Amino acid sequence: MSEVATLARPYAVAAYKRARETGTAEQWSTALGLLAQVIAEPRIAAAASNPKAKKEQFVEAVLDLCGGHLDDEARSFVRILVANRRIGLAGAIRDQFEQYKAQDEGYVDVRVATAYPLEEEEHKQLAEVLKKNLGREPRLDVHVDESLIGGVLIKAGDRVIDASVRGQLQRLAKRLYN
Structure with missing residues (x-):
């Protein structure tokens, strides 16, 4: 995963x-999101990684799939990614771009998995605690994952906080077997 991030970084920065x-x-942000969705489609991803695929035909196919939703700069960006055989990194480029944007705008995107739906007051408390700990305004994306058994799993950028029962059981089992 770190290799993908390393390869995607210069494109995201640019x-x-x-x-x-x-x-x-x-x-x-919109253009990179669309491009990432197009490239994530299995047939397109297979074509992107095929060394026999003709670059110009592939570029035109991707641009056709994106329709008129890309401006000239985004279209040029697609051409550069294809020419350098980096179009498969579109999702990682989008993710890093969003991190730079969030950092610059003073917020952080936080994915929160809970074992049960959060009540409004719990949601507010979690946002306050995260703001204090992360030093930026959190934008929470909360979803329910019953496999956690209880607690929460929080991902903010490259930070992960596993306060779930499942995580605690896994750590306990690891200690017992080592």
Whole structure:
């Protein structure tokens, strides 16, 4: 996973720098999200990793799938990614771009898995604790994962806080077997 992040980083940095220069961070965010969805489709992903695929035909196919939703800069970005055989990194580039955007705008995206639905007061308390610990305004994406048994699993950027019963049982089992 770290190799993918390393390969994606220069493209994400370049895209974010250009977005800041032109004041088009939201448009870039949308374009990268669309591109990541297109490339995630299994047949497109297979074509992207096929060394026999003709680059120009592949570029045109991807741009056709994106329709008119990409501006000229985003279309050029797609061409660069295909030319450098990095189009398969579109999802990682989007993720890093969003992290740069969040950091610059003073918030952090946080994915929270809970064993049960949070009540409004619990949601507020969790947001306050995370704001204090992360030093930025958290944007919570909360979903229920019953396999956690109890507690929460929090992912904020590269930080993971596993306060779930499942996690505690796994750590206990590891200690017992070692």
